[in-house]
Amino acid sequence: MTRYRAAWVLPITSPPIPGGVVSIDRDVIASVGEFDGGAVEDIGNVAILPGLVNAHTHLELSWMRGQVAPCASMPAWAASLMALRRSVSHEPPEPIAGAIAEARASGTCLVGDVTNTFATYDPLLDSELSAALFREVLGFSVPDPDALVEQVSGQIADLTPIAWLRPSIVPHAPYSVSPALLQAIARWSAGKPLSIHLGESAQELEFLRDGTGEWRTLLEALGVWNPSWPVPACGPVEYLDRLGMVDEHLLAVHGVQFTDTELSRLASARATIVACPRSNRWTGAGVPPIDRFYASGARVAVGTDSLASVDDLNLFAELAEIRRLAPGVPAARILESATLAGAQALGFDAELGSIEPGKRAQLLAVRLPANVTDVEQYLVSGIAPGDLRWLDEP
Numbered sequence: 109m110t111r112y113r114a115a116w117v118l119p120i121t122s123p124p125i126p127g128g129v130v131s132i133d134r135d136v137i138a139s140v141g142e143f144d145g146g147a148v149e150d151i152g153n154v155a156i157l158p159g160l161v162n163a164h165t166h167l168e169l170s171w172m173r174g175q176v177a178p179c180a181s182m183p184a185w186a187a188s189l190m191a192l193r194r195s196v197s198h199e200p201p202e203p204i205a206g207a208i209a210e211a212r213a214s215g216t217c218l219v220g221d222v223t224n225t226f227a228t229y230d231p232l233l234d235s236e237l238s239a240a241l242f243r244e245v246l247g248f249s250v251p252d253p254d255a256l257v258e259q260v261s262g263q264i265a266d267l268t269p270i271a272w273l274r275p276s277i278v279p280h281a282p283y284s285v286s287p288a289l290l291q292a293i294a295r296w297s298a299g300k301p302l303s304i305h306l307g308e309s310a311q312e313l314e315f316l317r318d319g320t321g322e323w324r325t326l327l328e329a330l331g332v333w334n335p336s337w338p339v340p341a342c343g344p345v346e347y348l349d350r351l352g353m354v355d356e357h358l359l360a361v362h363g364v365q366f367t368d369t370e371l372s373r374l375a376s377a378r379a380t381i382v383a384c385p386r387s388n389r390w391t392g393a394g395v396p397p398i399d400r401f402y403a404s405g406a407r408v409a410v411g412t413d414s415l416a417s418v419d420d421l422n423l424f425a426e427l428a429e430i431r432r433l434a435p436g437v438p439a440a441r442i443l444e445s446a447t448l449a450g451a452q453a454l455g456f457d458a459e460l461g462s463i464e465p466g467k468r469a470q471l472l473a474v475r476l477p478a479n480v481t482d483v484e485q486y487l488v489s490g491i492a493p494g495d496l497r498w499l500d501e502p
């Protein structure tokens with residue numbers, strides 16, 4: 109048993125504790141609270157907080173870092189990403205391992221990792237990261253959706269089962285997955301976290317409302333447009349709701365375009381919105397309404413998205429962007445988004461996301477400057493990897 113005392117301890121489930129103590133017994137949190145005497149290892153002017161949760165990334169795209177230029181139109185950005193992706197036969201493993209190391213070094217303990225190939229599985233197996241592995245499926249004109257889901261399900265069955273890597277099947281987006289395939293995936297994934305890119309671009313709204321626009325043009329160019337697709341003539345949340353997919357397992361990723369009505373529907377269903385503001389700027393999707401996300405009462409988690417649309421996988425940098433876009437949102441809520449809310453959305457909150465007895469001791473020690481008056485504000489203002497370490501590592 110080791111008892112650490114620090115300038116601040118942030119359990120997340122309760123307010124920060126000045127001079128608090130965390131006891132760790134064989135990688136499990138034994139207790140957390142105020143200093144009440146006894147032997148402790150005083151680690152000085154640092155804040156102890158739970159490891160961060162990056163609820164949306166695509167580690168297998170890490171080789172694209174800096175290669176897909178920022179764009180004013182999201183479909184145009186996606187088209188250049190697809191063209192680049194077609195230029196390789198497989199996702200190279202070295203950049204994946206590098207991205208995992210980078211995420212870890214910047215304080216991330218858990219990721220929601222979207223993959224089309226499971227190329228990230230073995231690198232994750234060799235790492236300290238836990239992951240909800242979202243095997244993403246696309247198909248706007250798939251003749252037999254259940255057969256496709258069955259085939260992907262077979263890929264999952266072939267993986268080495270490990271408690272901290274949890275694979276599931278998810279759809280890409282409403283403009284790239286047919287309604288029948290969306291429902292086939294939802295049937296398979298019932299009770300599991302279901303992540304989908306939703307409400308990301310203005311063009312997605314146009315596509316769902318009128319069946320026209322740049323996404324339709326792209327589907328036609330790819331030869332997968334289905335002329336008998338029934339245009340839903342509604343917004344993205346209502347579309348998923350009609351398909352029975354809006355519930356507490358849903359992770360609606362991006363939400364740049366969400367109306368207040370859509371946000372309150374997500375809140376009443378206890379769904380999660382995953383904010384990725386730096387990616388939204390890069391891809392041309394726009395500026396997410398961060399303050400409205402929080403005001404809606406929905407659970408808000410945070411993701412970086414992939415290195416194809418962001419400079420780094422440092423979730424602390426994403427928090428600083430959220431802070432900049434929504435200065436009225438309390439820092440405590442932003443920190444909760446980056447820890448407990450992400451763990452809940454990914455189904456890992458029994459083990460991670462807060463400092464509570466019985467959870468895994470995946471804890472960060474962040475060095476504080478001498479003059480910090482508000483530790484929560486400081487932690488959402490951007491923390492560099494050099495200012496943090498994992499508590500169990502020297």
Ligand SMILES: [Zn+2]
Pocket residue numbers: 164165166222305413414
């Ligand atoms: Zn994404």
